[in-house]
Amino acid sequence: MEKPLSPDDLPIVNGRIYHLDLAPEELARDVILVGDPDRVPLLADELLAEREADRFHRGFRTITGVARETEMRVSIVTSGIGAPSTEIVLNELAALNEIDFSTLTRKESFEPLNIVRVGTSGGLNPATPLGALVLTDYVIGLDNTGLFYDVPLPDAACAYLEEQARTVLDRAAQPGARFGGTLAPYAARADRDLLTALEQEAAELGITHVRGITISSPGFFAEQGRGVARIGSTVPGLLDALERLESGRLNLYVENLEMEAGVVLHFLGGLGYRAAAVCAVINKRNEKAFMADYRRQVCAGARIALRAFRRLRPEAGPQLMAGRGTWRES
Numbered sequence: 347m348e349k350p351l352s353p354d355d356l357p358i359v360n361g362r363i364y365h366l367d368l369a370p371e372e373l374a375r376d377v378i379l380v381g382d383p384d385r386v387p388l389l390a391d392e393l394l395a396e397r398e399a400d401r402f403h404r405g406f407r408t409i410t411g412v413a414r415e416t417e418m419r420v421s422i423v424t425s426g427i428g429a430p431s432t433e434i435v436l437n438e439l440a441a442l443n444e445i446d447f448s449t450l451t452r453k454e455s456f457e458p459l460n461i462v463r464v465g466t467s468g469g470l471n472p473a474t475p476l477g478a479l480v481l482t483d484y485v486i487g488l489d490n491t492g493l494f495y496d497v498p499l500p501d502a503a504c505a506y507l508e509e510q511a512r513t514v515l516d517r518a519a520q521p522g523a524r525f526g527g528t529l530a531p532y533a534a535r536a537d538r539d540l541l542t543a544l545e546q547e548a549a550e551l552g553i554t555h556v557r558g559i560t561i562s563s564p565g566f567f568a569e570q571g572r573g574v575a576r577i578g579s580t581v582p583g584l585l586d587a588l589e590r591l592e593s594g595r596l597n598l599y600v601e602n603l604e605m606e607a608g609v610v611l612h613f614l615g616g617l618g619y620r621a622a623a624v625c626a627v628i629n630k631r632n633e634k635a636f637m638a639d640y641r642r643q644v645c646a647g648a649r650i651a652l653r654a655f656r657r658l659r660p661e662a663g664p665q666l667m668a669g670r671g672t673w674r675e676s
């Protein structure tokens with residue numbers, strides 16, 4: 347018999363997972379993951395008919411309820427900013443889904459979660475307008491969080507992108523830079539069915555969108571080509587280098603730059619969950635433009651995610667409240 351997990355392996359406090367402060371029954375099978383905790387109530391107000399759970403701990407807000415339009419249960423969860431914070435959240439979501447909290451052992455069977463990151467990003471393709479939604483087809487992670495998870499390469503395109511990214515970053519490194527040549531990009535891809543469903547829903551709703559390659563950086567400033575006083579950059583021409591990246595047979599543009607999609611698609615793909623990312627372009631560096639109010643765009647991203655979940659699981663049907671605090675999940 348499997349040994350139960352100990353609290354230092356998986357901290358659970360009063361039946362709730364430590365950072366998210368959630369109990370297993372408070373998590374829906376379909377999840378929208380957002381960077382900003384304030385985006386959780388924004389999307390809940392806009393999209394949910396009823397709320398079941400509303401938790402907030404260590405900056406992570408989660409609201410679970412039933413979506414007005416699809417009548418399906420959904421959890422809207424905060425990832426926080428960047429791969430390290432996101433990695434904690436993803437592990438806790440997987441634990442909520444896969445661990446029996448009463449015995450602290452792994453369940454013999456469970457349904458995979460469906461998770462869509464709905465975020466904001468900087469646009470890299472001059473042809474893609476401000477406010478458009480980028481549906482990530484492939485992602486290149488520049489963080490090293492993903493490197494701690496030895497996920498097999500999803501396909502040959504990922505191998506090609508990793509090689510390309512390594513080459514352009516090495517070439518663009520500042521000569522003599524202490525860390526030049528040490529960046530180790532990893533590639534991952536969105537779940538094919540989820541991506542197709544998102545694209546269909548965006549097209550059906552007439553939402554401006556594009557499918558492309560996303561770059562996930564481990565930070566916002568030097569890691570995204572922004573200058574910093576007094577400290578040099580390891581890769582000063584980062585944006586130009588990324589724009590030169592060739593996608594080979596994929597024939598996709600490098601569309602956007604953000605901070606979480608890499609670890610989301612890499613880690614969840616490795617678990618066999620369905621994962622995708624939809625990020626609004628809120629700035630364009632070539633136009634010196636920045637969109638401070640992007641509420642309409644993230645609501646549109648979340649709406650196509652909800653409709654995509656319904657497209658993937660039409661058999662789920664309306665998930666109405668069966669009694670206070672108890673839900674029928676299919």
Ligand SMILES: O=P(O)(O)O[C@H]1O[C@H](CO)[C@@H](O)[C@H]1O
Nearest residue numbers: 381382427465466604605606
């Ligand atoms: O709007 P969110 O989802 O937070 O996403 C983007 O915004 C943050 C940076 O401002 C990073 O988290 C980046 O990935």
Ligand SMILES: O=c1cc[nH]c(=O)[nH]1
Nearest residue numbers: 466467468603604605
């Ligand atoms: O430029 C941007 C805009 C949003 N999010 C990012 O990570 N970068």
